[in-house]
Each structure stands twice: as structure tokens, then as C-alpha cells.
Amino acid sequence: MKTIMSPTKTTTKVKLPPNPFIHEILALASKQRSKAKKVEILKEYETDALKTIFIWNFDETVISVLPEGTVPFNKNEVPVGTDHTSLRREHKNLYNFVRGGNDSLSSLRRETMFIQMLEGLHPEEAEILCLCKDKRLADKYKLTYDIVKEAYPDIQWGGRS
Secondary structure (H helix, E strand, O other): OOOOOOOOOOOOOOOOOOOOHHHHHHHHHHHHOHOOOOOOOHHHHOHHHHHHHHHHHHHOOOEEOOOOOOOOOOOOOOOOOOOOHHHHHHHHHHHHEOOOOOOOOHHHHHHHHHHHHHHHHHHHHHHHHHHHHEEEEEEEEOOOOOHHHHHHOOOOOOOOO
């Protein structure tokens, strides 16, 4: 009797560079086919910046104080690694753009600050902020509230505004 051996599947695990951009983490997690794999990627690359983005996008009590829709800004077109800031560094300033964060700012000043931040970011990271302000991150990335909740059980949802 012959034994038929099935070919073994070899899966190569994609490894991101150290301190990856948030868009790289979201894209990698989004490409995974199973919820478990998506959760695994999000856990592996956990950062405060990533959690902040998810909270702004998925927590219904976080209210953007920026106008909805397309933001008129000039994308930062310089080569990656030269003159970009990142959401890793800028996430601490996002409180300026939500209700209760810095209510003393005028609308004009707030919108100017947001545009300046977008223009300094990598274009993909700027797009993430534009999606989050309108709670539309899932339009581009196949990530849901349930996936984020499972990946980061330490996030307290609700009660923010």
C-alpha cells in the first residue's frame, strides 16, 4: 500500500521593519484572512499610536470637531525616510481634534493645525487620520471593532466625550 503524502503548506510570515508606520501595520493586518491572524498582527505591533487611532475611529463617544469630508491639503511627496513625521510621534496631539480635548482652540486654528499635521505625515498616514475623523477607517482596512476589541482588551470603550 502506498502512502500519499500531501504537500505541506509553507507560510512565510511577513515581518515589518522596526518601528513601522501605522499604515504598514493596518495594511498587514487587513490582508490576513482570519480574525485570529488579524488579532495576532495587531497584538504583535501594538503601540499607543495604533490604539489612539482605533479609539478615535471606533469609540462612538469620541466626537471629531473637524468638518466632515475631504480635507484640502498638499500631500508630503518627499521620499519615505527623509522628511516625514509619523503617527507614532504625532498621536499625542490628536486630542486637539476631538470634543473635550482642547475646546479653547478656535475652529480656524484647529483646522490649520490639522492640515499642517497632515502635510508633515507620510501620505498614507495622513489618509488614516482623514478616515478616522469621519469614523471610516474600515472603508480602507478590513478591520472591525470586534477585532480591535479582541486584540486590545485593555482599551476602555465609551465615556470619553
